[in-house]
Amino acid sequence: MTTSVPVTELGPADLSPPKSFLEVRDLRVQFATDDGIVKSVDGVSFGLERGKTLGIVGESGSGKSVTSLAILGLHRTRSNAKVSGEIWLDGEELIKADNERVRRLRGRKMSMIFQDPLSAMHPYFTIGQQIVEAYRIHHGGSKKAAKQKAIDMLARVGIPQPSRRVDDYPHQFSGGMRQRAMIAMSLINNPELLIADEPTTALDVTVQAQILDLIRDLQEEFGSAVIMITHDLGVVAELADDILVMYGGKAIERGPAEAVFRTPEHPYTWGLLGSMPRLDREVRDRLNPIKGTPPSLINLPSGCSFHPRCPYAGRNGDRSFTERPELTGTTHAVACHMPPELRREIFIQEVSPNL
Amino acid sequence: MSTPLLEVTGLQKHFPITAGLLRRQVAAVRAVDGIDLTVNKGETLGLVGESGCGKSTAGRLITRILEPTGGTVTFDGQDITHIKRGPLRDLRRDVQMIFQDPYSSLNPRHTVGTIVSAPLQIQKIPTPQGLKKAVQELLELVGLNPEHYNRYPHEFSGGQRQRIGIARALALKPKMIVADEPVSALDVSIQAQVVNLLDDLQRELDLTYLFIAHDLSVVRHISDRVAVMYLGKVVEVAPRDDLYAHPRHPYTVALMSAVPVPDPSRRDKAQRERVLLTGDVPSPIDPPSGCRFRTRCWKAQDVCASEQPPLTVLADGHQVACHFPVSDEEQHAAGSGRSAAAAQARDKIATVVADPE
Amino acid sequence: MFAYVVRRLFNVVITLLVVTMVTFGVFFLVPKLTGSDPALLYVGKTADAAALDGIRTKLGLDDPIYVQYGKFLQGLVVGRDYDAGPDTTHCAAPCFGYSFKTDQEVWPYLIDRLPVTLSLALGAAILWVIGGVGAGVISALRKGRAADRIVMTTALAGVSLPIYFTGLVSAAIFCYWLGWLPPPGYVDFAVNPLEWATNLLLPWITLAFLFAATYARLTRANMLETLSEDYIRTARAKGLRERDVVGKHGLRSGLTPLITVFGLDLGSLLGGAILTETTFNLRGLGEATLTSIRQNDLPIILGVTLFAAFFIVIANLVVDLLYAAVDPRVRLS
Structure with a gap:
């Protein structure tokens, strides 16, 4: 279970070789815009082993999708993006690697499933053509052989009559079937790292259950490392071994799924859990929302970015308003100025009874 | 009121x-x-x-x-x-x-x-x-x-x-x-x-x-x-707590069990009890005869194809449109939530998968 | 799909019929209502009374309007005779009428001029598509950099400068001052293909420059939009080379909206590029339009109007069919 790399030992100056299959160190992604510099990801570090699943949770603008696109090197084509830090995949550093090298890894060693399969597939090409293309760019070979592979993969992800449906266009598929086809496309090269960016957000709940089931099965079969990006705590709870909670471009809590759900320590995580009505609990009279709105990534609040919304910000003297909290702790790490004992006490006494 | x-x-x-x-x-x-x-x-x-x-x-x-x-x-x-x-x-x-x-x-x-x-x-x-x-x-x-x-x-x-x-x-x-x-x-x-x-x-x-x-x-x-x-029909109506505690329509059962539980410690249990529906919702242009859910329902029998179940009031006050509403015994069979329904559903799914579409 | 094509063809026929009705109404009815004599418009102000009467009978101008329209349609489909007692003029189908001013049938007159306009429009179209789309794509890929600025500034100049300015200035420079090109004119392709091309080169470039400017801007906008689509991100995530991402996935959907614009532009140009033809003294349909308007030569005005309408309607049809060919969502729905 303890797959996480102790982040305190890592940093920009850290020269130790990576210990995990995927290791992200102090990742920063900034976009220059007319309004100013958008700090989408601001110093995020984590590790992930083969066969394990990391859930990255956060609301819109938290930087979770930008992080995943950075791993695939997809910000390279945007001239206004600046990416720094280190991304180690299987012992190879990706941020400093040249474009051609990263391109060869993309779709082969690491691949991605996107949120809305209708807009993520080209409307003018058949499902088969798109999967065949994904295979042949890395393996070459005849179109015929590749198409047979595509049909086999479509069958594997549960598409009925794959040899006929392979020639259909994306708009002829239902939402769930499209997402299956998208999964088939991202798995066609047997990638070792699979990033799923809100893979079920556009889907109905019964279809979501099918797709999550499929991802779980496929991970067991192929042994890939999976990053599951979502805003839905239910979805991460279903799949993730480890969880990383992001807020305002920073990782604010990270640890094994059980620990983050059972004994969360960051007030933002508490807020997320309190905001959510749950079917496995008695109905509460009122939800406990987080006050205010998510921060602007151009003008992040000083100190702890969460302080304007945090009910406990005043408990640390000036620190919450002036000093940025570091993510500290080994297995279960939290970026909060409150001492761990106090956080645990508040959770047990004030927060937990209302969840 | x-x-x-x-x-x-x-x-x-x-x-x-x-x-x-x-x-x-x-x-x-x-x-x-x-x-x-x-x-x-x-x-x-x-x-x-x-x-x-x-x-x-x-x-x-x-x-x-x-x-x-x-x-x-x-x-x-x-x-x-x-x-x-x-x-x-x-x-x-x-x-x-x-x-x-x-x-x-x-x-x-x-x-x-x-x-x-x-x-x-x-x-x-x-x-x-x-x-x-x-x-x-x-x-x-x-x-x-x-x-x-x-x-x-x-x-x-x-x-x-x-x-x-x-x-x-x-x-x-x-x-x-x-x-x-x-x-x-x-x-x-x-x-x-x-x-x-x-x-x-x-x-x-x-x-x-x-x-x-x-x-x-x-x-x-x-x-x-x-x-x-x-699919264009109301299949079940009930007071909130009744519906969530005792869903009667098989579709409601499947729908509820599909919701992911935000509790990793209950993950395995939730998966075991989950009723996974197969395939897609049929087209509203040409809906199935009889009960519209029958093509994906593990309890479906011949009558479901021939007769449309009306929305009727059961003894417990639920309004359900189903020939074979799910009973409490089914839900709590083997003492573990919806696992009986889930097991039945899995058997049914096995046959559905063997026979695509 | 078959039903779709048939329905579209049916629409074309209806549209053309409506166009003939409206044109007919405008050219035959309006003069009547305003009190001027259509016969006079036909022959010009110098004709004497006897000639006018002859024309009136010949054209059936005394008949009720629907009879006139019927005969006009009949002329288009099977041809008609203009009967004025002893002398009968036969006008074979499709009969667009007879120009008494120039004493000739309209159809052969226009057909004679068609190759000029066709050569001009098609040649220019090839140039502006290659130039405009190419510049637009480069501009989109180099957004915000020097290449983009140069292309967009040039495009702005192209859109703003009128054709008689660019045409005359470039003719002055290249034909008369530098002497690199022969003075613009038309030589039949069948007679001498090389001269056909060199003579038309300047008109092509001038006309293409105007359109290329618009196409560069359109292409740039469409490409920028397409390149920010999710499926482009997917193409990159698959590990495709950037040239395939842009060339295969980007261009196909980025250029699709241009089909509409191109169809309409080409369609209307085939009806005559009035400014270009007159600037370079090319005797095409556009020039015919201008001359006939100047001379109040109604049958020819009517003829060129129908020609132009025909090309636009057909271009529209071709655009729709092309769309269906390119976009499976249109084809399969």
Whole structure:
């Protein structure tokens, strides 16, 4: 279970070789815009082993999708993006690697499933053509052989009559079937790292259950490392071994799924859990929302970015308003100025009874 | 408490499909195909179902944004099924709608003041305190800063925009609000703020809600009673706690078990008990004969294909449209929740998978 | 799909019929209502009374309007005779009428000029599509950099400068001052293909410059939009080379909207490029339009109008069919 790399030992100056299959160190992604510099990801570090699943949770603008696109090197084509830090995949550093090298890894060693399969597939090409293309760019070979592979993969992800449906266009598929086809496309090269960016957000709940089931099965079969990006705590709870909670471009809590759900320590995580009505609990009279709105990534609040919304910000003297909290702790790490004992006490006494 | 404010019987909406040289109607999308619903004064009826089940169309029929193909809609004792423009405008005072997308349902070129005051001006409602003051009171009511009267929608966040939409809906002091997925475009933390606001407003203003959503947890939180739709039909209606504790329709059982539980320690149990439906919802153009759910139902028998089950009241007060409602024994068989149903479903699925389509 | 094509063809026929009705109405009815004599318009002001009467009978101008329209349609489909007692003029189908001013049938007159306009329009179209789309794509890929600025500034100049300015200035420079090109004119392709091309080169470039400017801007906007689509991100995530991402996935959907614009532009140009033809003294349909308007030569005005309408309607049809060929969502719905 303890797959996480102790982040305190890592940093920009850290020269130790990576210990995990995927290791992200102090990742920063900034976009220059007319309004100013958008700090989408601001110093995020984590590790992930083969066969394990990391859930990255956060609301819109938290930087979770930008992080995943950075791993695939997809910000390279945007001239206004600046990416720094280190991304180690299987012992190879990706941020400093040249474009051609990263391109060869993309779709082969690491691949991605996107949120809305209708807009993520080209409307003018058949499902088969798109999967065949994904295979042949890395393996070459005849179109015929590749198409047979595509049909086999479509069958594997549960598409009925794959040899006929392979020639259909994306708009002829239902939402769930499209997402299956998208999964088939991202798995066609047997990638070792699979990033799923809100893979079920556009889907109905019964279809979501099918797709999550499929991802779980496929991970067991192929042994890939999976990053599951979502805003839905239910979805991460279903799949993730480890969880990383992001807020305002920073990782604010990270640890094994059980620990983050059972004994969360960051007030933002508490807020997320309190905001959510749950079917496995008695109905509460009122939800406990987080006050205010998510921060602007151009003008992040000083100190702890969460302080304007945090009910406990005043408990640390000036620190919450002036000093940025570091993510500290080994297995279960939290970026909060409150001492761990106090956080645990508040959770047990004030927060937990209302969840 | 149980005086009906809205009564819907046999409501239908068929959208024609034309084809061929002469564009003759060859078929129809039976989006809503004969539903019965009652919403009582002061209560919240949740309407859940997956995309394409007809719940949004039903909302639009009830608010008369669309005209029904068949059936009747009675609001406050008045038949509004086919009312014309004049009376329709009067109806708008009593029934208002809140939409899903706070980005596209507000005109970007109008200020908040203009947007919220529009219903007052169109209906020529006198505002003794002055229009501006009236709008500012509304803004305050929904938790917005009244000084933001002159700002434009793009200056607000998603949650604030949804509040503007709510303020606009409240301007005419309606009796009933039809909310179509009002929180599904919002982030979790903001969702909770808006849900709480809707709760507070109902209490303060004695509102009646029809709350249309696909999120079963949110619907459970806000509703007094819940109706479940599948492929243009209502398959089950029951008081909230009854429905969630003892779902009777197999589709409701599957729907509830599909919701991911935010508790990793219950992950294995949840997966074991999950009833995984296979395949897709059939097309509303050519729905299955008899019970519409039978093609994906593990309890289906011959009668399900030949006879359409009517929505009937069971002994425990559930209204269910099913020939073989799921019993408590089935649910609690082997002492572990829905595992019996899940096991049955898995057997059924094995046969379905062996025989594609 | 078959039903779709048949329905579209049916629409074309109806549209053309409506166009003939409107044109007919305008050219035959309006003069009547305003009090001027259509016969006079036909022959010009110098004709004497006897000639006018002859024309009137010949054209059936005394018949009720629907009879006149019927005969006009009949002329289009099977041809007609203009009967004025002893002398009968036969006008074979498709009969667009007879120009008494120039004493010739309209159809052969226009057909004679068609190759000029066709050569001009098609040649220019090839140039502006290659130039405009190419510049637009480069501009989109180099957004905000020097290449983009140069292309967009040039495009702005192209859109703003009128054709008689660019045409005359470039003719002055290249033909008369530098002497690199022969003075613009038309030599039949069948007679001498090389001269056909060199003579038309300047008109092509001038006309293409105007359109290329618009196409560069359109292409740039469409490509920028397409390149920000999710499926482009997917193409990159698959590991495609950037040239395939842009060339295969980007261009196909980025250029689709241009089909509409191109169809309409080409369609209307085939009806005559009035400014270009007159600037370079090319005797095409556009020049015919201008001359006939100057001379109040109604049958020819009517003829060129129908020609132009025909090309636009056909271009529209071709656009719709092309769309269906390119976009499976159109084809399969």
